[in-house]
């Protein structure tokens with residue numbers, strides 16, 4: 194995030210001797226993206242970040258798409274999929290993917306015994322149910338229902354879920370996840386017309402130094418392959434850090450909706466941008482207030498875009514038949530709009546309580562083979578009057 198932050202103890206200058214109580218040096222590490230030109234942070238650790246004892250392949254999960262690629266409206270009842278297990282890293286149920294982004298569902302039941310690092314992708318973890326603490330090299334960050342947890346690539350971390358049901362939508366992004374460009378000034382600060390600002394963001398707040406030796410595993414994802422990296426010490430031994438590169442949280446309920454007298458287009462819901470896709474938040478809001486306004490969206494041909502909606506409640510203004518956990522995919526090539534009766538029903542309604550996360554991709558998405566088990570096969574005909 195383009196917000197400077199620091200935690201713990203730091204030397205007065207960067208790249209100077211910073212000594213531990215016994216006179217030995219702390220170890221300085223720069224972590225940042227875009228080859229020293231992007232956002233970066235400097236971390237100071239008790240032990241070297243380079244003491245790797247071994248690296249082996251832990252598992253490989255090739256992304257398998259359905260054998261045919263039909264052109265039709267899709268509806269996945271994702272929460273009905275039987276979870277493979279309770280690990281937020283290992284047990285990701287892949288739903289949709291292309292070369293830029295993938296969407297998976299997890300249902301964590303416990304803290305993994307290992308740590309995790311995604312080497313090639315930024316991750317947005319949307320907390321549809323539950324809460325807990327994100328533990329990382331940058332300190333701990335409590336999370337709760339409705340949070341988007343943004344974890345830039347390379348950061349060693351793990352999720353420690355609290356008691357109770359946990360459901361996460363995991364968005365892996367080839368490009369860097371960032372705030373929408375049009376809401377930022379040249380310095381990176383969010384402007385007055387942005388639907389959220391820096392005050393709404395939550396950053397790591399507490400740094401615990403784990404000064405421990407022994408074998409510690411870091412599952413490191415490189416594309417489809419997860420490697421087991423064994424280090425000789427606890428990887429969360431940061432005594433201090435500062436900079437602009439760290440995990441952060443933003444709650445969907447802190448997104449202040451932009452409304453108008455007449456229907457506002459989907460970009461007003463945009464929350465993040467990345468390379469090849471955007472993420473939008475549909476939150477409870479007042480409807481359009483022109484006396485003859487039609488609050489439901491007009492039909493649209495979203496050419497050059499595949500549109501995904503993840504429904505975080507059972508209701509949604511323009512859809513029928515969806516449930517909490519539904520995912521609809523409206524692919525490029527077919528116009529879409531409200532189902533019969535939804536447009537008429539929206540007229541005169543003053544507000545909506547809908548809650549949904551939208552992912553619009555510029556390249557076509559594929560449906561993962563494993564997701565077909567939860568598909569609603571009749572969704573494509575649900576716009577017919579007698580469906």
Ligand SMILES: [Fe+2]
Nearest residue numbers: 493495500529
């Ligand atoms: Fe749409």
